[in-house]
Every structure is written in C-alpha cells, then in structure tokens.
Amino acid sequence: MEAILSVRNLNFYYGDNRALKDINMDIYKNNVTAFIGPSGCGKSTFLRTLNRMNDFIENVKVEGSIIYEGKDIYSKEMEPVELRRRIGMVFQKPNPFPKTIYENIVYGLRKNGVNKKEILDEVVEKTLKAVALYDEVKDKIYKSALELSGGQQQRLCIARAIAMQPDVVLMDEPTSALDPISTMKIEELVLELKKDYTIIIVTHSMQQAARISDYTAFFLNGEVIEYDETSKIFSNPRDKRTEDYITGRFG
C-alpha cells in the first residue's frame, strides 16, 4: 500500500493548548480514511494540518512533519497555495460562492489564469457528471448556486474541489448538515471518487465511517488511540477506549 501522506511526531498548539499529541499516521492512496472521536478531540485540527489550513489561525504552532511526495509540507520550499490545490477541502456547511454553478466550478481555474471557454465548459460538464449532479442541474448552470438544495450545494462544493484535479480531498463532516437522502448520495459519491482521489473524511457518525471508509483513526483528547482497517476497528478493536467509544459507552 502506497502512503500519500506520512505524518510523523506531529504536535499542534493553539497558544499553550496542545491540541494534537505525537501523531504518527500513513494515509493510503486511493483509500477512504475516516477520523472518528468525540467532539473537541482534534479531528478538524488534524485535518487542517494536512493542507495547512491552520496557517490562517493566529498564535498556533506545529511540530513534527507531514511528508507529501517526498517533501515536508511545512518546509520552506512548500508553496501553501499549490499545496491546497493538490489537497483540496470540503467543509461541514456547504459554502458555494454567490455566483453561478458554472463560475463556482471554474473559480480556481480562472484564478490560475485558465479562461478558455472550451476548456472551462469541458471541466464543468465533466465534474458535474463526476459528482452525479449533471442531470439535476444541466439546465441551470448559469443560475446562482445558492438556488440549489443543501445536498446539491455540497456536491457542487465537491465538484469545485475536484475541478482543480487534486490528489487528496479532505472532508470535514460533509454530511452533518444534510438530510438522509442527500447524505446517502454523498456517501455513494465518496465511494466512486476514491478510484481517482484519496479521501479523508471526518465524521461524527460511526455508521458512516463503517459504511464508506477503508481505514479509521479513533481520536481522543488530541491523540490517535487506534488506527487500523475499518473492519478491524469496528469488529475487533485493540484498545478498550476504542471499544467503549464504538459501542456507544461515551461520546
């Protein structure tokens, strides 16, 4: 199995608060990796360290390394904007721009100077098809993205992320604001997307982790308590705390 990201001895601080403690983890290519654990245990913080989204928060400190394509993403040679193009992100609340569906998808391309209509048209069609939204929106791609339902908006945000042809897509509780049908569609989409991308998903739903992930990491108080194949975590966890969590004894 090929590791696309290798996290070594990672510590993360908000001021004096050590929010991540000595994390070591290899993330495997073309797999879905789920992060589970009770609220406040560091899942989002860790996810954001993987594409340096924490750079935008003041008074934080990172120790350790995260190796991506042979380079430490925290080294001086790494260009954070390029890193975030390669490691894209989708958030809990769908956050389309107040622009047309079309302009949402091509936003990043335009920022990179790609403006040729034929190219953009092709990307829009291809990514809408990839997120199974094409049939639903093909007659209104020049209408505002804000007219879409929440579930459609979230699929559009995934389309916006993959239009940049990333290697990895980070998703932070992408279905927690959605109804069950929309959630199911996103789950099906994740399983489809892992053929082409590596997906890392934070979820508060253990059922969701069990349904869609290949690997699961269980976080508690900033530590990774257990990280293994999802089937192993849910059927035969090594750590008592993992077992207590997955059997619903806390969290």
Ligand SMILES: Nc1ncnc2c1ncn2[C@@H]1O[C@H](COP(=O)(O)OP(=O)(O)O)[C@@H](O)[C@H]1O
């Ligand atoms: N922007 C921030 N500034 C300061 N502390 C933060 C910030 N974001 C998160 N934290 C703290 O870091 C810890 C982990 O939070 P978080 O990563 O959001 O957990 P989770 O996603 O598992 O709910 C919590 O104690 C939280 O209060």
Ligand SMILES: [Mg+2]
């Ligand atoms: Mg979170």
